[in-house]
Amino acid sequence: xxxxxxxxxxxxxxxxxxxxxxxxxxxxxxxxxxxxxxxxxxxxxxxxxxxxxxxxxxxxxxxxxxxxxxxxxxxxxxxxxxxxxxxxxxxxxxxxxxxxxxxxxxxxxxxxxxxxxxxxxxxxxxxxxxxxxxxxxxxxxxxxxxxxxxxxxxxxxxxxxxxxx
Amino acid sequence: xxxxxxxxxxxxxxxxxxxxxxxxxxxxxxxxxxxxxxxxxxxxxxxxxxxxxxxxxxxxxxxxxxxxxxxxxxxxxxxxxxxxxxxxxxxxxxxxxxxxxxxxxxxxxxxxxxxxxxxxxxxxxxxxxxxxxxxxxxxxxxxxxx
Numbered sequence: 468x469x470x471x472x473x474x475x476x477x478x479x480x481x482x483x484x485x486x487x488x489x490x491x492x493x494x495x496x497x498x499x500x501x502x503x504x505x506x507x508x509x510x511x512x513x514x515x516x517x518x519x520x521x522x523x524x525x526x527x528x529x530x531x532x533x534x535x536x537x538x539x540x541x542x543x544x545x546x547x548x549x550x551x552x553x554x555x556x557x558x559x560x561x562x563x564x565x566x567x568x569x570x571x572x573x574x575x576x577x578x579x580x581x582x583x584x585x586x587x588x589x590x591x592x593x594x595x596x597x598x599x600x601x602x603x604x605x606x607x608x609x610x611x612x613x614x615x616x617x618x619x620x621x622x623x624x625x626x627x628x629x630x631x632x
Numbered sequence: 633x634x635x636x637x638x639x640x641x642x643x644x645x646x647x648x649x650x651x652x653x654x655x656x657x658x659x660x661x662x663x664x665x666x667x668x669x670x671x672x673x674x675x676x677x678x679x680x681x682x683x684x685x686x687x688x689x690x691x692x693x694x695x696x697x698x699x700x701x702x703x704x705x706x707x708x709x710x711x712x713x714x715x716x717x718x719x720x721x722x723x724x725x726x727x728x729x730x731x732x733x734x735x736x737x738x739x740x741x742x743x744x745x746x747x748x749x750x751x752x753x754x755x756x757x758x759x760x761x762x763x764x765x766x767x768x769x770x771x772x773x774x775x776x777x778x
Contacts, residue, residue, distance in 0.1 A: 485719060
């Protein structure tokens with residue numbers, strides 16, 4: 468049992484970063500499939516939504532790459548990301564959102580969840596005096612940047628939702 | 633999952649195992665904290681209407697406490713299943729114990745979308761094994777968490 472909100476070891480940190488990658492993978496897959504589910508007409512009519520989903524998928528891919536490069540600097544076993552991609556793809560390949568509101572709401576949940584994850588992770592690292600193989604300042608800078616981008620994402624989706632009310 | 637939720641989950645599981653109020657000493661042992669810390673937190677849970685403490689008997693959860701404990705247990709089940717089914721972690725119980733304080737319920741809900749959790753969750757959780765009983769793995773003893 469680990470009471471208290473802190474990260475204590477390379478292994479635990481690596482696992483949390485891997486969870487971040489899976490969350491980003493889920494965001495990317497959902498955005499991609501939602502985008503694919505729009506018909507050609509809908510894409511023309513709703514370029515704002517199209518741009519949002521395209522951007523979400525690109526941003527998640529970029530976040531994953533930044534998390535992967537952090538994990539590379541840690542003394543921890545790797546995990547088979549190819550299998551995770553296949554799993555997430557299989558899970559979301561068949562899903563379709565009910566409507567545009569559903570797409571936006573789902574995207575808002577994605578961004579909020581990722582923001583919450585990075586926020587908790589940063590807090591847990593800050594609360595710890597553990598030495599990691601990775602430079603602590605670099606680690607926190609990357610994670611704070613990711614959190615900032617998720618916060619921007621939440622704001623962006625919220626604005627679109629408010630405009631459409 | 634915050635510290636209060638970890639206490640609620642622990643009290644809930646001890647109550648399930650013993651079919652009686654949870655002794656403060658057992659709660660402290662399970663959480664690897666001092667009896668004084670356990671007493672302090674149990675007092676806070678009582679003040680929030682989540683638990684009731686009776687001297688010489690132990691602590692019981694209120695209905696509201698049970699709801700929160702079951703939510704926390706569900707989050708814990710999701711973490712265990714995710715570690716086993718998605719990441720293929722062998723010592724998943726030790727890792728789940730390490731991760732539970734950092735993984736929030738909303739994050740767990742997202743992870744839940746890619747694991748096959750059973751409808752009976754969290755009743756699937758076996759307190760003796762400290763693991764979800766529906767996991768497709770042979771449960772072997774693990775060394776204690778760091």
